[in-house]
Amino acid sequence: MTGYLRLQRTVFSLLKYYKATDVLFCTGFFIYVLSLILDLSMWFFSVDTGASSTAVAVKMMRYLAYAIMLLKIVYDFGVEYKNFGYLVVFAGITGVALITSKNTMLVFYFIVILAARGVSGRMIISTTFAAQGFVLILTVLMSKIGVITDYVAGRHGRTRHFLGFQWATTSALIFLYMVFEYIYLKKGRLTISEFIVLNAINIYLFKMTDSRMAFLIAMASLTFFFIFGRCFARNRVHRYNRKKRMGRLGFFAWASVALPWLIAVGSIYLHKIYVKGSGMDKLNKLLSNRLNYGRKAIDKYGISLFGKKMVWIGYGLNDTGKGEYNYVDCSYLRLSIEYGIIFLALILLICSLIIYKANKNGEIYLAWIMIFILLISVTESRLLNFAFNPFLLMAFASLTRSRNDNIINKEVYPCITDLKSETS
Numbered sequence: 001m002t003g004y005l006r007l008q009r010t011v012f013s014l015l016k017y018y019k020a021t022d023v024l025f026c027t028g029f030f031i032y033v034l035s036l037i038l039d040l041s042m043w044f045f046s047v048d049t050g051a052s053s054t055a056v057a058v059k060m061m062r063y064l065a066y067a068i069m070l071l072k073i074v075y076d077f078g079v080e081y082k083n084f085g086y087l088v089v090f091a092g093i094t095g096v097a098l099i100t101s102k103n104t105m106l107v108f109y110f111i112v113i114l115a116a117r118g119v120s121g122r123m124i125i126s127t128t129f130a131a132q133g134f135v136l137i138l139t140v141l142m143s144k145i146g147v148i149t150d151y152v153a154g155r156h157g158r159t160r161h162f163l164g165f166q167w168a169t170t171s172a173l174i175f176l177y178m179v180f181e182y183i184y185l186k187k188g189r190l191t192i193s194e195f196i197v198l199n200a201i202n203i204y205l206f207k208m209t210d211s212r213m214a215f216l217i218a219m220a221s222l223t224f225f226f227i228f229g230r231c232f233a234r235n236r237v238h239r240y241n242r243k244k245r246m247g248r249l250g251f252f253a254w255a256s257v258a259l260p261w262l263i264a265v266g267s268i269y270l271h272k273i274y275v276k277g278s279g280m281d282k283l284n285k286l287l288s289n290r291l292n293y294g295r296k297a298i299d300k301y302g303i304s305l306f307g308k309k310m311v312w313i314g315y316g317l318n319d320t321g322k323g324e325y326n327y328v329d330c331s332y333l334r335l336s337i338e339y340g341i342i343f344l345a346l347i348l349l350i351c352s353l354i355i356y357k358a359n360k361n362g363e364i365y366l367a368w369i370m371i372f373i374l375l376i377s378v379t380e381s382r383l384l385n386f387a388f389n390p391f392l393l394m395a396f397a398s399l400t401r402s403r404n405d406n407i408i409n410k411e412v413y414p415c416i417t418d419l420k421s422e423t424s
Helices: 020-039 053-076 081-101 105-116 121-144 170-185 192-209 212-233 251-273 281-286 290-301 331-338 341-360 364-376 390-397 414-423
Strands: 004-006 017-019 152-155 158-161
Touching: 017 020, 020 053, 020 105, 020 121, 053 105, 105 390, 121 170, 121 390, 158 192, 170 192, 170 212, 170 364, 170 390, 192 212, 212 364, 251 290, 251 331, 251 341, 251 364, 281 290, 290 331, 331 341, 341 364, 341 390, 364 390
Parallel strands: none
Antiparallel strands: 004 017, 152 158
16 A cells, blocks of 8 residues: 555654554554453443443454454565565464464464564554553543442452452553553653652552552563663663674673573473472462462473463453363463463564564663563463563564654655645
8 A cells, every 4th residue: 555644743752654554553453452451341241240242342343453454464465585484484383373272363363463564663562552541541440430340359368459350450460561661662761750650550550459460560660761761762781782783782682582481481390390388389379379370280281382272260250150260370381381382482482583673773671671571471471462462563563664664754755745845
């Protein structure tokens, strides 16, 4: 599709001119994120009656999003030969995982990935931030004034407000990923006012939901970037990266590329070796019995190359009465059980690729954001969920376009410059 659409500059100073195909992706992806998060809320769900008859509207929103993204793919599909091979490999592994796990969501993930190809990372993150923020603010506010249900649960001495969602941790996790997105859009640099405001929101959500790991990771990341963010923004730690060679990036760059694999293997190993009544009981208690449930899942379902069909039953309101609890919170263990070791390796490769590209391009803040995401994924299952974590799409965002391909300037598009002067 040719032609460009003019959009107003946003708070994050995005480019004024975008390709129409990029606008198609942003529109589709915004609706996609919106529908997935609404599906986790109490807007179309009741504790007594379950999903309401109007819940089909959310599903229709999601199909509309897929249709828009498919339209973007049709108009913008032009893959270079070297990148076509990568997509074929990814499609092949995804197809095998689909057959063995019988989870059709993988097909829709592949549609989103293809649609994201060539879209700027900044555009993807901004779209996700807008969609998440809209649903989170609206849902929490409406739950507090009684428009939708703020379910309150007490278990093991913990009182937890669900804040309009079906899981107590959902609002805190959405906010955590919004923190990552905000830090990315600010290029790793936070002012003292931003640091205070974001921490105040984080403390409020922790007080209401008692989501400890999301609170701690949000607090740690905000503190880290508040202290070191200016160094990243001014590129002080990366000035020697003029020739874009990995060998010149130093120990941190090499170690950070290996971190996805080390964290994944380490977390799965911890679940594997856990024995109830052993010296690991204190760690298991600190992790809210996650090691115990992970070990049970390994013993019952096993870990294979290509995974198996799974029905996860947790403590969400929509899981009440469905059967015995078998939920695995660790993203790495969950992916290896349901989709298999090969598919998990593919996801870890994507994470390493994002960190590599971030280091190579001098975007150290993005590498650190990925590290924090990898850490929270040890205790949360949202690593492969684009409605929460859009950063995995960064690996595909620039497969075919050059770094400045989205920028419209007078040397490349003089007609656009003339149009701008005429309308100003």
